Amino acid sequence: MKIAVMSCIHGNLAALEAVLKDIEEHSCEQIYCLGDLVGYGPFPNEVVNTIRQLKIPTVQGCWDEDIVEGLNACECSYPSLLAEKRGILAHEWTNNQITPENRQYLSQLPETLKIGNICFVHGSPQSNHEYLLAEMDAFTALERVLASEADVLFCGHTHIPYVRTLDSGQLEVKVSQPDSENNQFLSFTTPLKRIINVGSVGEPRHGRPNATYVIYDTFTEEFELREVAYNYQETCAAIIDVGLPPIFAWRLAKGLEYAEKAEDPTHICER
Amino acid sequence: MWAILSGIEGNLTAFQAVLRDIQTLNIEQLYILGDLVGINPDSEKVVQRIRYPHADELSPQVCRGWWEEQCIILHGLVATGEPTELEVQYGAETAKKLWDSVSSETVKWLAALEFGFVELDCLLIHGSTVSVSEELTPKTSPWQILDRLQRMEVNHLFCGRSGEVFDYELQAGSIATTVTTLDSQHLPQTMTTAQKRLIGVGSVGRKPPKATYTLYNPYTNGVEFRTVYY
Secondary structure, three states: OOEEEOOOOOHHHHHHHHHHHHHHOOOOOEEEEOOOOOOEEEEEEEEHHHHHHHOOEEOOOOOOOOHHHHOOOHOOOOOOOHHHHHHHHHHHHHHHHHOOHHHHHHHHOOEEEEOEEEEEEOOOOOOOOOOOOOOOOOHHHHHHHHOOOOEEEEEEEOOOOEEEEEEEEEEEEEEEEOOOOOEEEEEEOOOEEEEEEOOOOOOOOOOOOEEEEEEEEOOOOOOEEEEEEOHHHHHOOOOOOOOOOHHHHHHHHHHOOOOOOOOOHHHHHOO | EEEEEEEOOHHHHHHHHHHHHOOOOOOOOEEEEOOOOOOOOOOHHHHHHHHHHOOOOOOOEEEHHHHHHHHHHOOOOOOOOOOOOHHHHHHHHHHEEEEEEEOOOHHHEEEEEEEEEEOOEEEEOOOOOOOOOOOOOOOOOOOHHHHHHOOOOOOOOEEEOOOOEEEEEEEEEEEEEEEEEOOOEEOOOOEEEEEEEEEEEEEEEEEHHHEEEEEEEEOEEEEEEEEEEE
């Protein structure tokens, strides 16, 4: 079955519509969404309404969670104090705009979805705030897939798409216990595992303003990283019109994270 | 040489027996990896004994354990509202006993304890780098054990949550990985991991009449498990 997986729409309706059109042209049988429907962008309700109308199975992203539970992530969610300040502005604006029905919808989204040997999460199986970056240590990446009890782990959150294969994992272990006379020597192996990061529909950071998502064939296990051009200037203008920080429009136009990188992207917020 | 203890659980007799054993050895550092208190009327005395060691005893470095965490939750000193984990595992009656076993002044002292210590290339902690509740044993997935070591970039992780004594050595590891992005496909790479160890330090007070704890020589990486009957 050919599926389309997208994430991080962030209130960007024009980008979502362009991606939905591209998905239709590629005859995908099912769409999945990895959360962050809101935040940064000017059309949070319109985006949530579209996802609801199309009945797209969706997991909860960190922005969706914050709109439901209040802003409770610690400063580790932002790469700098300046980024945090702007993020709080975007949160407050979105919080004022979102309808009760849409807030209720966001509140009931699951943190993970599991379909066969595929797991869908926003950040990682352990936290929707954790960044699974392409350059992450390979053993750490493998542990995240194993923790999901799947062969293929779909995630978003970083806004940069990639596919990472993790193959022929092997560990040699020696266990000594006082109650046991002999040491135990154990060998562990893992079959092929994959992390597929689907990038971002509405706030890409791969260096271009185009929306990104992934098409995956569950039978052949073939994947295609899709990049869809659309009229992003329309969203940039709307960001400024509704009074969101103009830097979000600049960032969308560049397709880049403008601030410095977080020091520890794998840090899990305990709050 | 370091002496590393955990799981006293308010068992003063067991703790004093271990202290006497330590006195016979040439110990430079004493670590207590949590669970000082438990459902035991002597919990308060154990804490006092740790806070105020005798003149000829080492002053221990102490971190927070599972039972300390439950006390702190019970007394409302953390954001978590209900002592759910305690009630699920032991029932509401135990929550009441724990409340009666440890004074609020002592709970405030427990709340200020460190989550763990990093010394040299060692992490000393009650549960794991993820949670005070996480129990790492030889049956834990080796990938998970490696991850918990890597999170703090250490080569040795000493833990006490399970109460078991074991020396779990990750001797070698490798994995092949390839990354494909929108613009390129990187060549396959084989990554390897350095030797790492997880050491279960035992339990002083959980299994009478037998107390177990661990000695570690940071200069030779030698580990010795001690058993004291009381």
